[in-house]
Amino acid sequence: MICIKTCKALLFMLLTLAFLSCNSDDDANPNPNPENSEEIRATKEKLVGEWQLVSSTIDNKNASPEEFECLKNSTATFNQDDTYELTFIKLGSNSTTLCNRTVTQSGTYTVIGLNRVTFFNFDSEIELIDDTLQITSKITDGGEEQEQVDIFIRNDNSELEENPDEETDNVETDETDEDNGDNTFDGTAVIQKILGKWQIDSNQECLQENMIEFKPQSVFEFIQHKETFTRRDLLNYNVSVSYPLPESINATIFKGNDMVVFDTSAACQFIKTSTLEYVVKDEKTIVLKNISGVQLLLEDDTTIKLIYTFTDSDNNEQIREFIYNKL
Template identity: 75%
Template sequence: MIRIKTYKSILCILLSLTLFSCDSDNDSNPENNEQVSQDIMVTKEKLIGDWILVSSIIDNENVSPSAFECLKKSTATFNQDDTYEVTFLKLGSNSTNLCSRTVTQSGTYTVVGLNSVTFFNFDSEIKLIDDTLQITSKVTNDNEEQNQIDVFIRSDNSELGENQAEETEEVETDNQTDEDNNDDTFDGTEVIQNILGKWKIDSDKDCLQKNTIEFKSQSVFEFIQHKKNFNRRDLLDYNVSVSYPLPESIEATIIKGNSTVVFDTSAECQFIKTSTLEYVVKDEKTIALKNNPRVKFVLEDSTTIKLVHTFTDSDNNEQIREFIYKKL
């Protein structure tokens, strides 16, 4: 009996040593370690850089355009030295600067695996999910606690695209300034009589050919612009929060200042912007937008008018685009 017990004891010891040896071999497996290191490197490379907020959801509902106007300016930055900073812009009490309230969170992070990151010094839950950075926090609306999920994407994400005027052919009518173009020294009565009515752009490009201008009175005109498609940047410009990636179907009508913009992925022209603007006659050929020096009209003759749009390109250089309109 003693020999049998001794034999069994020796067998158990050998079996334990074998299992331990296997575990040790697995832990020191160069292939596994290499894969983990590769996952960490890929995740950190994806994380480092600048991120911008593109979607904000409260209890599964996108926030309103008015609420998103400030939130969309929120940013996140992740550095090579394992530090980060997330800045939320929120509605403030100062009427001259609506987005005056800033909330900043900063700290350090550790990449522990593929898309797996541990964040420190952050009050809310923050996760790296695929190509997005998602921050979940608690908000109180009408004395009810709700979950708010803010979704960030990298600033170089292809969904944002470039929305430069030279590419989209959209005339920036929303950029109002305090510059006063109201000049009463010139009597523009005759010019106004010549320009009253509807004008159509001289173009055969897809939706661009639908663009019209209609001078309705001695100081007001309606400008309608069409684009074949829109991108995430267009949606952000008009404070539209939608999920990431972009849904296949989007329908939204946004009123911003004197402009109404319709987004509709099912339409032939998915982006239509209708603006009601004021103009000032400067001389016998020049009509300027009131408080917007970047857009003006040059009357070529009684049937032809040229729209001149000055803008700043992606390299911060000033550029000029011109469009010819014919009177209908």
């Protein structure tokens, strides 16, 4: 009888201890299901969507323009169903000009805390920092381990928007397959009239610094200025910088026929010099060889009208005209 009472007392004590232990665990972890965590939900809401790579460094050094020309096309996509896809576009190992290496990784991700994410079977560090997605990886180059940090921003970030000023004061001169060089007109007399420097007619600072020059052997030099530049300009010319844009940027980039200077300390922070070839089509018309959308009309011996035709972001054809006076 005594034994039965003793056993009942021991059983009661064990149940009490178990109950207290459970309560203690509950107090230590009041929200055991992370899916219900406000931090988890907020982080996932920020993460889901499409991201674009805007900066890449290796051991704290910015990627070269040649490497970044490919890397800037890299993307990251995170879906609501916890799946993701990373696509890195890289410079080919046997080429210095083609972005012919595509590295794609996909799988599932888990939000493990505020702004912290892990990928299944992927040992890189992923973190949301302010408006960026930062992926830190270890790479091996020549037997030496290096740290690569890739920074992405969302595709709808305002820094990726086109600069509306470019439609009026920055004429794009990228080469096309169009050949404007076939011509039987003898333009010797016209060339004698146009040789030399011509300055744009404008009262806008920086824009009024724009200049064209016709040189012998059909060489045409086009110098364009802008007061400021955007990240879109930097991406167009393969410049990798941190996010947000640093206060001081100074870079000179050569791309095709263009030399571009970015200098935040200058009055005109963006200067593009394009060296091209011109063709005299008739007594009034000059075009740029292998360049579409740009035509120059000789109004008189001291005035040239530059006509720039382009397609805007809404796929509508736009025309801009600029007057240049001979110096």
